[in-house]
Structures are given as C-alpha cells and as structure tokens.
Amino acid sequence: MRFYKLLISTLICISTTAQADRIKDLVDVAGVRSNQVVGYGLVAGLSGTGDGRDLRVTGQSLTSLLSGLGVSIDGPVSEFDLGENLIRLAQQNATQPLQTDNLASVMVTAEIPPFAKPGQRIDVNVSTVGTAESLRGGSLILTELYGIDGQVYAMAQGALTVTGISESAAGSSIEIGVPTSGRIPNGAIIERLIETPFETADHFVLNVRDADFSTTNAITQAINSTYGQGLATPLDAVSIAVVAPSDLVQKVSFISEIENMDIDPGEPTARVVINSRTGTAVINRSVKVAAAAVSHGTISVRVNA
Known part of the structure; x- marks a missing residue:
C-alpha cells in the first residue's frame, strides 16, 4: 500500500511547465524589514x-x-x-x-x-x-x-x-x-519611529530570496526593458540596485509597479524530497525522468524518454 501511495504521489508531483512569478514573490526590498x-x-x-x-x-x-x-x-x-x-x-x-x-x-x-x-x-x-x-x-x-x-x-x-x-x-x-x-x-x-534610508536614498536594492544568477538577470532585464536601460544593475546572485525617483510619492508608485511585474525566474535546482513515513514524494519541475520501467505486484509503470 505504501508503494502505491509513493508511486501516485510521484506521478502527481512531476511537473515540467514553467510559470511566471511576480517580482514581489521573489525579492525583498533592502532595509524594509521588521x-x-x-x-x-x-x-x-x-x-x-x-x-x-x-x-x-x-x-x-x-x-x-x-x-x-x-x-x-x-x-x-x-x-x-x-x-x-x-x-x-x-x-x-x-x-x-x-x-x-x-x-x-x-x-x-x-x-x-x-x-x-x-x-x-x-x-x-x-x-x-x-x-x-x-x-x-x-x-x-x-x-x-x-x-x-x-x-x-x-x-x-x-x-x-x-x-x-x-x-x-x-x-x-x-x-x-x-x-x-x-x-x-x-x-x-x-513610541519611537525607526528611521530607514528609504525616503532619502536615490536608489533601492532588491534582494532575491533564493540566490540565483538567472533570476537576478531576469529581473534586471524586465526592469530595464520597461523603464530604460541602465536603471537596474545586478550586483551579484542576490542583489539588484535600482535607480529611484527623488519624489517620495513617485518612488512608492515605482516600487509598486516593479513588484507586480511578471518574470520567468531561473530554473530551480533539481530536487526530490521523500517522506518515508507517509510515503509522499515531492519533485520540483527541474527533475527529469529518464526512460524506465517499474513493476510491483500487479502494477507496471513505463516512462518513455
């Protein structure tokens, strides 16, 4: 019975379709924290x-x-x-x-x-x-x-x-x-306001939650293609510096627009997580299954590459 659950969970979890994500779901604005x-x-x-x-x-x-x-x-x-x-x-x-x-x-x-x-x-x-x-x-x-x-x-x-x-x-x-x-x-x-450089800084930094050069590059290209080349500059696999408007109202609106932009993030590292106690397997979309055949009792599964 455990084998059946594991097999069904594995087949359900395999996904190869990439999807766009909002930038706000991938990054944090530096300095904006608890x-x-x-x-x-x-x-x-x-x-x-x-x-x-x-x-x-x-x-x-x-x-x-x-x-x-x-x-x-x-x-x-x-x-x-x-x-x-x-x-x-x-x-x-x-x-x-x-x-x-x-x-x-x-x-x-x-x-x-x-x-x-x-x-x-x-x-x-x-x-x-x-x-x-x-x-x-x-x-x-x-x-x-x-x-x-x-x-x-x-x-x-x-x-x-x-x-x-x-x-x-x-x-x-x-x-x-x-x-x-x-x-x-x-x-x-x-009782006291916590000061941040957000109001006075001439730029802000977006920090990608999961370090990835592909995601950082995709965000940079999306911002520059929409607002002009050179506006966003990747600093490393995590941080992106973005030139901000000097007016506070415009700055808030500008960040809001960037956060709601959709991008195709870099493919995550292939990962398989198996819970041996419950027989559940979680496989992300980067995992590739080669041609294989599995037989257990009366169940046979074939995977064609």
Whole structure:
C-alpha cells in the first residue's frame, strides 16, 4: 500500500511547465524589514504561581518599581516607634528576599513591522525567567521595550493570554501546553519611529530570496526593458540596485509597479524530497525522468524518454 501511495504521489508531483512569478514573490526590498525589541518586566496578579523567594531579582525589581512610584517598603526604623526586639526583627526581615508568590520576572519580546508609526499597537510575547509555575491570570506591568541601539521603541502593558495549564493536587500533577509563556494581543504601543534610508536614498536594492544568477538577470532585464536601460544593475546572485525617483510619492508608485511585474525566474535546482513515513514524494519541475520501467505486484509503470 505504501508503494502505491509513493508511486501516485510521484506521478502527481512531476511537473515540467514553467510559470511566471511576480517580482514581489521573489525579492525583498533592502532595509524594509521588521525589527526586534526586548524588555524586562514584572507580571502581577498570579494566584500563588509566581517566583516566591526563589528569585531575588523579582523582589528587587518590585522594590525599585514601588520606589519609582513614591512607595517605600524598607524605610528606616525608629526606636521611638518599636521596642528593641522588634527593631532587631525588622532589621533581619529587611535583609530577606520579598515574598513574591503573586509576582514573576519575565522577558518581553515584540516585533515592530516596517514603517510602523508611533501610536500603533503590536503584539507582545511574555516568558518567565525565574521559577514561576504559571502566568495564567497575570497582567504585565508597564515595561519598556528596547532596540539593539539601546533606545526605547515601545511600551508594553496588559493582561496575558495563556493557553497552557499546570495543576497539581494530592501528589499528582498535570501540565498541558506551556503555562510559563503568554501573549498580549496589541499589548504594546510604539513610541519611537525607526528611521530607514528609504525616503532619502536615490536608489533601492532588491534582494532575491533564493540566490540565483538567472533570476537576478531576469529581473534586471524586465526592469530595464520597461523603464530604460541602465536603471537596474545586478550586483551579484542576490542583489539588484535600482535607480529611484527623488519624489517620495513617485518612488512608492515605482516600487509598486516593479513588484507586480511578471518574470520567468531561473530554473530551480533539481530536487526530490521523500517522506518515508507517509510515503509522499515531492519533485520540483527541474527533475527529469529518464526512460524506465517499474513493476510491483500487479502494477507496471513505463516512462518513455
């Protein structure tokens, strides 16, 4: 039975007909990309599944946060207010980590899409960095998200959506999914614009996703034949430099027209992928089958070159 499936899949997947592709499906515009941001924050409101006293930095972060809000939790102790024994006890407690069962230290990550503007919202991912058992029911406290240059580009806050579940009782436990990570849809607001050379550059570069000299040459010829020779220049098997209009509106329109042009890309490298578990074979159009005959049981297949 597996042989039959493999044979049928192979015959279906063989294709020798080339087809035109849009340039936008083959290339990326250099500099037009997403940017990663990251931050450290606290998730509050957990029902006893936080870091507790196991992670000292969680208590330190809470102390720093409250201090910034004008709240002091370990101020000086006066003998006028407390007896000698109470003073000693208070001083001992001041050196102990805070009990933070309802709090967890987390890393917050997000991806800012290209050309995103201040005021727009993006999704954020939240993951524990300590010993918290679950983030279910928690809310992220206002957190700064930094870019690779150390600048703050977004602020994140909100209630977490956690799909994982972790429960334990009577010596037994069950865990479904990953309860130590969650997501906040539209949980961050972009605060700073990420500068790109797109608006001021006198040219732009198209990068072919799969390096191929034939595809690069085909794109170059298509642009030059439509807009004039010398407008597009191939740099290597990946990059093509294209002279751009100085006016921003014209530049956007020009790139849009190029992206929607159809070309016949270079033939891909012949490739056959076989999944032995499912008996599926995937063969791209560059594969050529020579004359052959295959016989298995009552099935015979002949391929004439």
